Amino acid sequence: MIHEKTIKREVSFSGVGLHSGKRVNMRLVPASAGTGIVFKRTDLGSAYIPVCAAEVLSTFYATTIGINGVHVQTVEHLLSALYAFSIDNLLIELDGEEVPIADGSCAPFIDLLFEAGAVNQEKESMVLQIVAPLTIVNGDKKISLFPVAHESLEISYTIAYQHPLIAKSSYTYLHSQDAFIKEIASARTFGFLKDIKQLLAKGYAKGGSLENAIVVGEDKILNQEQLRFEDEFVRHKVLDLIGDIALLGMRVIGRIEAYHAGHQLHTELIKTLRNNETAFRIIPASNAVCALSSLHCSL
Numbered sequence: 085m086i087h088e089k090t091i092k093r094e095v096s097f098s099g100v101g102l103h104s105g106k107r108v109n110m111r112l113v114p115a116s117a118g119t120g121i122v123f124k125r126t127d128l129g130s131a132y133i134p135v136c137a138a139e140v141l142s143t144f145y146a147t148t149i150g151i152n153g154v155h156v157q158t159v160e161h162l163l164s165a166l167y168a169f170s171i172d173n174l175l176i177e178l179d180g181e182e183v184p185i186a187d188g189s190c191a192p193f194i195d196l197l198f199e200a201g202a203v204n205q206e207k208e209s210m211v212l213q214i215v216a217p218l219t220i221v222n223g224d225k226k227i228s229l230f231p232v233a234h235e236s237l238e239i240s241y242t243i244a245y246q247h248p249l250i251a252k253s254s255y256t257y258l259h260s261q262d263a264f265i266k267e268i269a270s271a272r273t274f275g276f277l278k279d280i281k282q283l284l285a286k287g288y289a290k291g292g293s294l295e296n297a298i299v300v301g302e303d304k305i306l307n308q309e310q311l312r313f314e315d316e317f318v319r320h321k322v323l324d325l326i327g328d329i330a331l332l333g334m335r336v337i338g339r340i341e342a343y344h345a346g347h348q349l350h351t352e353l354i355k356t357l358r359n360n361e362t363a364f365r366i367i368p369a370s371n372a373v374c375a376l377s378s379l380h381c382s383l
């Protein structure tokens with residue numbers, strides 16, 4: 085049997101929020117089997133936001149979730165790292181409204197999770213297996229889900245910006261913890277210099293800097309640290325997508341094809357999937373491989 089997991093020991097991390105600009109202290113605390121991933125706003129007393137039950141409140145330059153009037157912003161990079169480590173149960177305490185942006189990637193959260201360690205729990209881990217295709221189109225943006233003949237998450241992501249430094253780029257990824265750490269975790273978030281004034285005027289990106297985001301100018305990257313991968317931008321989109329998929333509260337077996345998508349389309353896909361019970365089934369993780377043989381017949 086494949087067990088649910090939590091972390092072995094408490095760990096803490098502090099840093100600025102990308103949009104709020106405020107310093108936030110975060111503490112990751114082990115949680116019992118069946119709890120799920122739950123945010124706790126310690127600045128608001130005992131305000132809990134279970135990831136599974138929360139609504140997506142905004143997808144403007146980050147994913148914001150909330151419930152009962154309490155929200156938490158920019159959850160996607162941390163959730164992506166937790167997905168990679170197969171952490172099912174965790175309490176995330178924050179003394180502010182936003183998860184720290186760290187260096188704009190998942191790498192500092194990966195280090196934190198290695199420090200915390202993982203431990204198996206007594207409950208069997210469940211996975212969500214895609215059994216029928218699903219597509220969402222919004223103008224020139226598109227995202228689709230398909231069944232697969234293996235037991236992991238596969239992503240094929242294409243970005244297409246009207247910009248000479250990014251233009252069109254694709255990345256195909258087969259998820260595993262090792263692959264995530266090697267290929268995805270250190271890809272940083274990015275923004276265009278031309279958009280920053282407008283973002284600041286709207287009250288966003290107040291904590292943004294060259295230390296936590298790649299800033300793309302008209303014809304060059306403004307950061308002293310150059311790109312970590314030639315295709316760092318599209319790799320970061322894969323990171324974001326995994327973080328948004330984590331809102332489902334369990335690992336996914338399927339293939340996602342995303343074209344020019346973003347948080348809005350990612351979270352629309354999740355919402356549509358949740359409401360479309362014929363497109364998936366929930367099975368014990370250890371049965372996934374066995375279940376594939378019967379699925380093959382219906383593909």
Ligand SMILES: [Zn+2]
Pocket residue numbers: 160161273320324
């Ligand atoms: Zn991101």
